Amino acid sequence: MSEYGALPTGFRRKRLDEIFSELCEYFKGTIGVDPSEHPQSFFAVIVQSFADQQEQLWEEVENVYYQLYPGSADGVNLDNDIQISGFMRKARKRSRYVLACTGDDGTLIPYGSLVKSTTQPERQLQASANQEISRENFWRIKVRPVLTDVSKVTEYTITLHQNIDSGSVGTVVQAYTKTISGCATYAAAYDAMKAAFVEAGEKIGLTITEEITDDMDDTGALVKLIVATGTKEDDSFYAELTSNVQVEQVTSNLSYETVEYGDISLPLGTITQIVTGVNGLTSVNNAVKYSPGRLAESDAEVRLRYAQSVAIRGSNTIDRICASLLADVDGCDYASGYENYTDKEDAEGRPPHSIEIVVRGGDDTEVAETIWNGKAPGIRPYGSHYAYITDSEGVRQYVQFSRIENCVLHLKVVLEVTKSELDNNYLEKIQSILTTAELTAGSNVKMQETLIPAILKGVNGINYIDMTGYLDDTGGKTVGVYKHGTIVVGLRQQPTITNDSIEVTVSE
Known part of the structure; x- marks a missing residue:
């Protein structure tokens, strides 16, 4: 058995002196000349050169050997090794910001349009998709009634509800619909409409104020606008209005991402400058906490996370989901899971054949996607919290889990x-x-x-x-x-x- 190469104790390569000695013994036995006896001779120099080439080959073989294992592999070889176990290096990611974009109703914000911060150094952000400033996704909306014919009584209908992608299970978000009739004057229409918005605000979480303009109504008074604003900076609402309700301005929360990769944190209220001119867009502002990005994981970070996530490669669904949450979802620092495999509801209220994953931290959507991708088909995810995700078939799915x-x-x-x-x-x-x-x-x-x-x-x-x-x-x-x-x-x-x-x- 060879003393070199892949041994039970690990890999052992031949050193340069060992290779040279073997070559000297070979030539001594075959042609009767030992190059080591005359190290300055031309023959000895040639043998030494061949020995050096063999030594380099042994180094390459040793390197190939160690590139087969996650603990010693580097770069793309490390990526190839960990993929065998269904594990992947975290790719670089841009920091994501939700910007309050103000402009005309129906303004299209094209993908890639740029804004920038007022900080030093300044940072540029780009729209992460084609998006629209719209009454169908507003944080703030300014409206007023329109009298199409002052000789006739006018009727107005408004419908408002909150757009929610995640939250506590059982939270009832009421839609509000109101038809206003018997309005023969602008003042009557305005007062009735404002009262309807105030009533809606109390039900679905809107703050109602008013704003005075320079226009005149049918009586010569200055026109006032009804301003409906979400109580939380990241709120989103939907408004369905009849054509005689004029939308003067809309502020929508839209998704932007930094042009650069990595965790780029900018203070609130500093992303206010528009770089790419967009017709209808008047202002932008960051009033919502950002979602940090990251640089690609280094080899050392990959090895550490790989070693800590052995359960991902296990057969237990709960362990695999929890390990994936801790390893892959930024900000998630706690995850535990429970299952009810019986045909009856258990003592904790879990439905038959369901799992409950309890988490702390992490984005709702990322948590829900990890649970959905890790659970077995036909198993219901249960919990007191929920988020909507889109599965691999493009179908919108409702995923429940619990928050600490x-x-x-x-x-x-x-x-x-x-x-x-x-x-x-x-x-x-x-x-x-x-x-x-x-x-x-x-x-x-x-x-x-x-x-x-x-x-x-x-x-x-x-x-x-x-x-x-x-x-x-x-x-x-x-x-x-x-x-x-x-x-x-x-x-x-x-x-x-x-x-x-x-x-x-x-x-x-």
Whole structure:
């Protein structure tokens, strides 16, 4: 058996001195001349040159050997290795921004049209698709009634509803429709229409104001516009209006991306300059938090993520989905899964033959796409949150999952102490210990095993601790009952401790 090449202990290549020695032995045995005896001779130089070429071949063979394994491969060879296991390097990605684009109703924003920031250095962004500033996708809309014939009573119909792609399951978004009749004057039509918008705003989340223009109505008064604005910067609404409702201006939230790749963060309100002139577009602004991009993963980053994502290559659907979420969805730092394989609803409310994936962080659509692509056919994804995605056949799919809910852990800490030995800053130390404690989502908090020992170890002068607690929602609206022992944490809850949720007293 050869002592070189691919061995059970790994790859061993021949060194230059070993190759030269073998060649010298060969020529000594065949032609009776040992080149090593006369190293300055022409023959020895030739043999040395051949040995050097063989040594380079051994180096190439060794390199090929190590390029077969993810732990040692580089570049495209590493990509080829990990693809065997269904794993891929994260490609570079542009940072995405939602820009509030203001202009005329029906203004087309073509793909690739440019805007830029006011920062130094300035950054250019391009429209990520052909999009439209439209009443069918508005964040803000300015309207007014039109009297087509002042001698006749005019009727107006408005329909408004909210466009939602993701959110909490069970959220009812009411559509609002109103027909306004009996309006013989502009003032009557305006007042009735404004009242309808105010009523709609209360139901679907619009703020209604008005704006005065320089135009005159039929009575000689200045024309006012009804301004309907979403209460959140990333809201989107749909308006269906009769032709006698004039749309003066629309602001739509449209998708842009940076021209450069990578995580390019720009302050809110700094993307305001239009580079590519578009008829009907008057202004742009970034009022919504951006989605960061990235550069292509380095070899070291790929190897680390590959090693951490062994479960992706497993046969268990839940493990594979959770591992994919953690590995591939930016911002997702927690994922766990549960399944109901029975023919009946389980104790957690999961339907028969369903899975529930609980996540924290990550874009709704990216989370939903990962779950959809990882689940088995015929299995329903279930949860308290939802997002719409488009599958490989171009069909719009509704995907449910659950989001981690942050819950406040309220604690009462009663201390028995030796006052002469008690740290002067004992309260600050206890608050620091408790607020930095590592509490895991979905895991019960055993105060006697984690929190109490940490305080005893970190604060001098404490002889005994009596600790009670209860878990509440983030708003703290519900007054719970303090109890000893273990605090039960739901599968979808993340317990957090704040300074305000800690009450410390010293027993005399």
